[in-house]
Amino acid sequence: MPESPATPESPDAPRGAAAGATLAEAAPGGGAASGASIELEHLTKRYPGTSVPAVDDVSLEIKAGETVVFVGPSGGGKTTLLKMINRLIEPTSGRIRIGGEDVTDMDPxxxxxxxxxxxQSSGLFPHMTVGQNIALVPKMTGWSKSRIKARVEEMLDLVGLDPGEFLGRYPRQLSGGQQQRVGVARALAADPPVLLMDEPFGAVDPITRDHLQDELIRLQHELHKTIVFVTHDFDEAIKIGDRIVVLRDRSQIAQFDTPEAILTNPADDFVSGFVGAGAALKRLNLTRVRDVEIGDWPTVSVDDPLQGIFEALRSGRTNELLMLDRRGRPYKWLRRGDLMRAKGSLAAAGTLVHDTVTRDATLRDALEAVLTDNAGRVAVTGRRGEYTGVVDMETLMNSVHEMLEEDRLDAMEHQQELADQRAGQERDPEAGA
Structure with a gap:
């Protein structure tokens, strides 16, 4: 069952992770729980009647407050390994420690x-409302009614859903993306230090998936939980992971490192196969929209008078305006020619805004949106979809060129290091022995 919020920062943990919590500290009544470290020691799962274990002697340590992604081939044991952490699957042997506490023998x-x-697919109970789904674990752990009510509203707001609008709805009344947001809210509701996510965005369309990934990144900036995330999509792993565990069959660890290190220095051919072609361009998944210059753009509102919109276009520095709806969200791109054809009404004028990105989106997301739109820019939105600026093609291409130049300099530096090593071995043959 699901559950979570967060806190302070430890200097060596990614994304300002907290120093760490034990499971006992996640009990009701305390403050927001920070992330907790996870240690797996020689963890093995062997099913009866099989000669080969599903998970074979895996040991790894995850820092408090970091997001670690398991990626590997289908049937390789990723989900089995994940489920052993909360003992939905009982390990055959090995130990599990969370926040330093051995939970291997704890009541599951x-x-x-x-x-x-x-x-995946949220796992919401269809006969329960959104509010009842989110309240489930806090209720089971003995929270008071007033605290549960406040927490449910807080969680809905946290994942960008209006409590007044969604509290009483049933899962069937939600879109796939909304269901996944409620699933994350339910998982965080009881404020656990650890969040396990098993292909949570795998059943939604690519655009919704991008936005859900951005939402998770934003949440992690606020909450600093320890997140273990399973995916088969290496691009998703690069985008959201502080570190990535590339797993072979039986969950054998091929490489456990940062996305940058895996992209630039894969451990072997198996890992290289996951990285695939275009490693330099994949690095666009490592840079966020918030890290580049977000420009401004002339805007008007749907409530503005037509004459005022005409004047804004005539006097503007561009031949295009962005029309915002009554909530300040991008609605239409308007060009001068559109207004000439408007004939007193904007109903049929302009082009609807199909793609937007958030500040937590990657530069790859932004580049895809710009290329799809074919107009050289994409609107950037805030937490509730409100307009905050634009990113244009020039900014994105400058970033790509900078990354390619960094890669070229890194390659030259690596070649020089190899040359220096060879020269040193030629001078002192025993040094390389």
Whole structure:
């Protein structure tokens, strides 16, 4: 079952992760729980009647407050490894420590109430409202009614859903993306230090998936949970992971490193196969829209008088305006020629805005949106979809050129290091022995 919020920062943990919490500290009544470290020691799962274990002697350590992504081939044991952390699958042997506490022999139901869990297709109970789904674990752990009510509203707001609008809806009344947001809210509701996510965005369309990934990144900036995320999509792993575990069959670790290190220095041919072609361009997934210059653009509102819009276009520095709806969200791109054909009405004028990006979107997301739109720019939106600026093609291409230049300099530096090593070995043959 699902559950979570966050806190302070430890200097060596990614994204300002907290120093770490134990499971005991996630109990109701305390402040927001920070992330907790996870240690897996010689973890093995062997199913009866099989000669080869599904997970074979895996040991790894995840820092408090970081996002670690498991990626590997289908059937390789990723999900089995994830489910052993909250003991939805019991390990055959090995130990599990969370926040330094050995949970291998803890009551599994009590353990799961203190670990958030989000899965593909949200896993919401169809007979319960959104509010009842989110309240489920806090209610089971004994929270008061007033605290549960406040927490449910807080969680909906946190994932960008208006409590007044969504609290009483049923899952069937939500879009796929909205269901996944509610699933994450439910997983965070009881404020656990650890959040496990098993292909949580795999069942939605690519555009919704991008936005959900951005939302998770934004949430992690606020909450600093320890997130373990399973995916088969290496681009998704690069985008959201502080570190990535590339797994072979039986969950054998091929490489456990940062996205940058895996892209620039894959451990072997197996890892290189996951990286695939275009490693330099994949690095666009490592830079966020917030890291580049976000420009401004002339805007008007749907409520502005037609004459005022004409004047704004005539006197503007561009031949295009961005029309915002009554909530300040991007609605239409208007060109001068559109207004000439408007004939007193904007109903049929302009081009609807199909693609936007958030500040937490990657430069790859922004580049794809710009190329899809074919107009050289994309609108940037805030938490509730409100307009905050634009990113244009020139800014994106400058970033690409900078990355390619960095890669070229890194390659030259690496070649020089190899040359220096060879020269040193020629001078002192025993040094290389």
């Amino acid at each position: 139901v009590r353990l799961r109430r203190k670990i958030g869990y989000a899965i």
